[in-house]
Amino acid sequence: MKAGPLSGLKVVELAGLAPAPFACTILADLGAEVVRIDRATPGNDVIGFPNDPLARGRRSIGINTKTPEGVELVLKLAEGADVLIEGFRPGVAERMGIGPAQVHARNPRLVYGRMTGYGQDGPLATVAGHDINYIGISGALEPIGHAGERPVVPLNLVGDFGGGGLLLAMGVLAALYERTSSGKGQVVDASMVDGAALLTTSLHGMLDSGLWPGGRGENMLDGGAPFYDTYETADGKYVAIGAIEMRFWGDLVKVLGLDPEETPVHVDKNEWPKLRKIVAEAVAKHTRDELVAKAEGTDACLTPVLAPREAPSHPHNVARGTFVDVGGMMQPAPAPRFDRTPSETPEPPRPKGADTAGVLAELGVDADGIERLKAAGAIV
Numbered sequence: 001m002k003a004g005p006l007s008g009l010k011v012v013e014l015a016g017l018a019p020a021p022f023a024c025t026i027l028a029d030l031g032a033e034v035v036r037i038d039r040a041t042p043g044n045d046v047i048g049f050p051n052d053p054l055a056r057g058r059r060s061i062g063i064n065t066k067t068p069e070g071v072e073l074v075l076k077l078a079e080g081a082d083v084l085i086e087g088f089r090p091g092v093a094e095r096m097g098i099g100p101a102q103v104h105a106r107n108p109r110l111v112y113g114r115m116t117g118y119g120q121d122g123p124l125a126t127v128a129g130h131d132i133n134y135i136g137i138s139g140a141l142e143p144i145g146h147a148g149e150r151p152v153v154p155l156n157l158v159g160d161f162g163g164g165g166l167l168l169a170m171g172v173l174a175a176l177y178e179r180t181s182s183g184k185g186q187v188v189d190a191s192m193v194d195g196a197a198l199l200t201t202s203l204h205g206m207l208d209s210g211l212w213p214g215g216r217g218e219n220m221l222d223g224g225a226p227f228y229d230t231y232e233t234a235d236g237k238y239v240a241i242g243a244i245e246m247r248f249w250g251d252l253v254k255v256l257g258l259d260p261e262e263t264p265v266h267v268d269k270n271e272w273p274k275l276r277k278i279v280a281e282a283v284a285k286h287t288r289d290e291l292v293a294k295a296e297g298t299d300a301c302l303t304p305v306l307a308p309r310e311a312p313s314h315p316h317n318v319a320r321g322t323f324v325d326v327g328g329m330m331q332p333a334p335a336p337r338f339d340r341t342p343s344e345t346p347e348p349p350r351p352k353g354a355d356t357a358g359v360l361a362e363l364g365v366d367a368d369g370i371e372r373l374k375a376a377g378a379i380v
Helices: 019-029 068-079 092-096 100-106 131-138 157-182 192-199 201-209 246-255 269-283 288-295 315-320 356-362 367-375
Strands: 010-014 033-039 059-063 083-086 111-116 187-191 228-232 238-242 302-304 323-326 329-332
Touching (some): 010 068, 059 068, 083 157
Parallel strands (some): 010 033, 033 059
Antiparallel strands (some): 228 238
């Protein structure tokens, strides 16, 4: 049994891409026993790409769900599970014979997690889309970028991962908590549009109270303020500055070697263009690491902008163990942390179908049964 606060929790994952696998990665990282159902086709690749971190920490069974025998295997797995997670378009799982009604008929205590872009209903429910589309209609994309320029795509972090996989994992855990009193499972409908919109909750408060008066790139937290932005250093790298409060700004002024008497008041929006030029020129006199060293031990709120391959080597991340080596690849460690039931270092992704025989044996399928399933095309 794996270590972690979710040790003993049994999860069945219908393989997909990005958000649903991320939800399962979170659960697996925290100790859940996840079995990923991969498509029963030849090859040793995992879903996504070889050594995909989103496939870490779980076993893989190859099942052809287009066969009656394959569908029955999925239902048998669900009978003994606490959670099933899928990321198909609405209606697909039902047509396959493994939708919520079919699964709950076998296991009414199971939490059925569904990950989609637009949700299980609504005018766009069955329409194709990707992260950029979901965050576009949620209101999360439009405010991101520089003034007078088009919105900037924030990777696929806001929709797929923050508003998608993380939301689904939280929803599954909430449903499991509710089950402790009701004894019943339920369906968790996690939509990336809903999740991305939820991430903008504070922004709506600022809009309503007048604390977000400008357009894109003209406000305090969107790069509009010179004390909350990134700046290029002498070596072509960047630092991030977030010196909002007066005393933090005072420390930054000292770090940059500016004269407090001649530096404009940082909260005066009329002075922002002038102040931005002053800060940019001061930053450009130093390399990134020189400035970081000067800011060390202060509250200047100045940090390096690290590339993903640099981040694991930062002293703070090293001290905290924020990144771990999994199968020769440095990648983010499980989070959050627990003092009594800490998570273990995840195991590398398993090849597709690598655990088919072992998982089937746990279901009571003997060697002859496995051969019959192979002959029927239900498994690899």
